[in-house]
Amino acid sequence: MLPSQPNRRSPIRLAIFGICRSGLLAALAMSTPILLSSCNGKTVQDTFAPDPKLKQPTAAEPTTNDLPADFPQYPQAKLLNTDRTDDRGIVTTWTTPDPIESVYKFYQQELTAKQWQIVTQPSDTAPQLVATQPDRSNVTIAPEPSTDKQQTGVTTYTISLLATTASPTPTPAPSSPAPSSTPTPSPKPLSNNLAPANTGEYLADLTKLGVFTSAETSATGKTPPSSRPVTRREYARWLVAAHNRINGTKPTQQLKLATSDAKPAFQDVPTTNPDFPSIQGLAEAGLIPSPLSGDATSVLFRPEAPVTREQMILWKVPLDTRQPLPAASLDAVKQTWGFQDAGKIDPKAMRAVLADFQNGDQANIKRVFGYTTLFQPKKTVTLGEVAIAIWYFGANSEGISAREATLN
Numbered sequence: 001m002l003p004s005q006p007n008r009r010s011p012i013r014l015a016i017f018g019i020c021r022s023g024l025l026a027a028l029a030m031s032t033p034i035l036l037s038s039c040n041g042k043t044v045q046d047t048f049a050p051d052p053k054l055k056q057p058t059a060a061e062p063t064t065n066d067l068p069a070d071f072p073q074y075p076q077a078k079l080l081n082t083d084r085t086d087d088r089g090i091v092t093t094w095t096t097p098d099p100i101e102s103v104y105k106f107y108q109q110e111l112t113a114k115q116w117q118i119v120t121q122p123s124d125t126a127p128q129l130v131a132t133q134p135d136r137s138n139v140t141i142a143p144e145p146s147t148d149k150q151q152t153g154v155t156t157y158t159i160s161l162l163a164t165t166a167s168p169t170p171t172p173a174p175s176s177p178a179p180s181s182t183p184t185p186s187p188k189p190l191s192n193n194l195a196p197a198n199t200g201e202y203l204a205d206l207t208k209l210g211v212f213t214s215a216e217t218s219a220t221g222k223t224p225p226s227s228r229p230v231t232r233r234e235y236a237r238w239l240v241a242a243h244n245r246i247n248g249t250k251p252t253q254q255l256k257l258a259t260s261d262a263k264p265a266f267q268d269v270p271t272t273n274p275d276f277p278s279i280q281g282l283a284e285a286g287l288i289p290s291p292l293s294g295d296a297t298s299v300l301f302r303p304e305a306p307v308t309r310e311q312m313i314l315w316k317v318p319l320d321t322r323q324p325l326p327a328a329s330l331d332a333v334k335q336t337w338g339f340q341d342a343g344k345i346d347p348k349a350m351r352a353v354l355a356d357f358q359n360g361d362q363a364n365i366k367r368v369f370g371y372t373t374l375f376q377p378k379k380t381v382t383l384g385e386v387a388i389a390i391w392y393f394g395a396n397s398e399g400i401s402a403r404e405a406t407l408n
Contacts, residue, residue, distance in 0.1 A: 066090045067161060071139075072110035074103055080156070089137075089162030093144065100143045100155050104129050107141055109332045117358045117396070121326055137163045196403070199226045199384040202391045205402040209245045211238055211390070217383070226384030233275045233303035235312065235386060236288075240278040242390035243319055246405045255319075257281045265290040266301035275303065287318050289348060307386070309369075310349035310377035316364055316389055317352040320399065325351035337365070339375045349377065360396055364389050 066082050067073070067090060077094040084090055096103065104122050111131045112118065116139070120130035128142035144156040196202050203217045203226065216234075217225045240255050247253045258280030260271045265283035269276055279301060283290040289298040318325065328351040333342045336357045345353060353375070356363045365375070368388045392401045 065092060067092060074106050089160060091158055091160045093158050095154050095156050097154060100157060103157060109335060112358060113335050118326055137161055202387040205406060206242060206387055208406050209402055211242045211245060226382060228383050229306045229380045230383055230386050232305050232307050235307045236282055237275050237278045239315060239390055240281060243393055246393055246400055246402055255281055255285060258284060265292050267299050269301045269303060288315055306380040308378050309381055310346055312381050312389060313356055313364055314349040314352045317356050319393055320359060321355055321395055325355050328354040338373055340373050341375055345377045362396055
């Protein structure tokens with residue numbers, strides 16, 4: 001038996017194998033781009049990339065803000081959440097790196113400029129800002145209570161907007177209501193519907209109430225009584241008298257006159273001065289600057305000096321709002337009233353000027369001086385202007401006029 005021979009291929013077979021192998025490689029090389037690019041126009045990267053529909057969803061940031069489009073939004077704030085509740089209405093939660101005091105200042109200016117009335121100013125005991133638009137809505141801006149989850153240096157606050165026209169939750173009526181013989185009183189007419197047509201009618205209404213005497217409103221020479229200047233002592237006397245007589249049905253709102261045993265607040269108004277009860281009463285109530293209110297520079301009242309526009313507003317507005325005067329800045333007064341001479345207003349009076357704007361059409365400045373871009377704070381007021389100012393007391397339509405008081 002012959003020994004086995006190694007398996008050798010003939011030269012012809014090797015040549016044929018080499019040609020086939022080269023051809024196969026060349027064919028693969030030529031067809032690869034076609035294969036990689038022929039799947040519906042996709043590249044190989046697209047073909048083997050993960051399906052975007054299978055990606056894990058990411059948490060979306062809240063973008064819904066149900067506050068009205070014209071409601072101001074603090075520029076440095078970020079919306080966190082929007083919710084609705086029966087007792088608070090639309091509640092939005094915001095964060096900002098700024099302190100809450102900056103947020104309060106922004107909304108005090110912006111809401112006032114948009115005809116909102118500031119009802120409650122933030123304080124240490126009640127850190128919230130409350131404003132209202134008559135017959136529309138109330139808004140409350142308050143900081144969120146501190147929690148461990150809140151970041152350091154970040155302020156979180158809420159804006160709660162509640163419509164005042166929302167219908168209250170109905171309560172079940174009694175099964176057998178007892179008939180009442182007392183008719184339901186009709187709504188009281190608004191004071192602005194009874195506004196006099198001329199200055200003489202203002203003077204007549206107040207004279208009928210006993211605020212002015214016939215001698216004070218009578219003409220002297222060729223000067224009409226309504227055009228004569230008013231002194232500080234006269235204004236103090238008439239302001240107190242008009243307030244107490246117009247609010248005669250509300251004993252708890254009366255201004256108390258000072259008695260002769262009181263220590264004078266001013267060096268130039270002794271107890272023997274006939275107008276001491278009114279002037280001292282205003283000082284003791286904290287309605288005019290005096291040492292009693294912490295103003296050590298106001299030791300003199302200057303009773304015979306003429307009353308200026310800014311002084312008339314400073315003394316009168318607190319009796320309308322019955323609230324502490326808000327903090328005020330020059331920019332806030334310019335934005336609200338648009339006075340070109342706002343920089344000339346005394347800082348003490350500026351707070352009253354700003355608060356007066358919140359009284360809408362019943363603002364003293366609007367009623368007395370009409371539309372104007374110049375306040376002229378140092379200008380002396382006349383008897384007619386004082387009469388228009390003290391003819392009405394109160395905030396918006398909730399006040400009462402001298403004419404209504406004469407009808408009661």
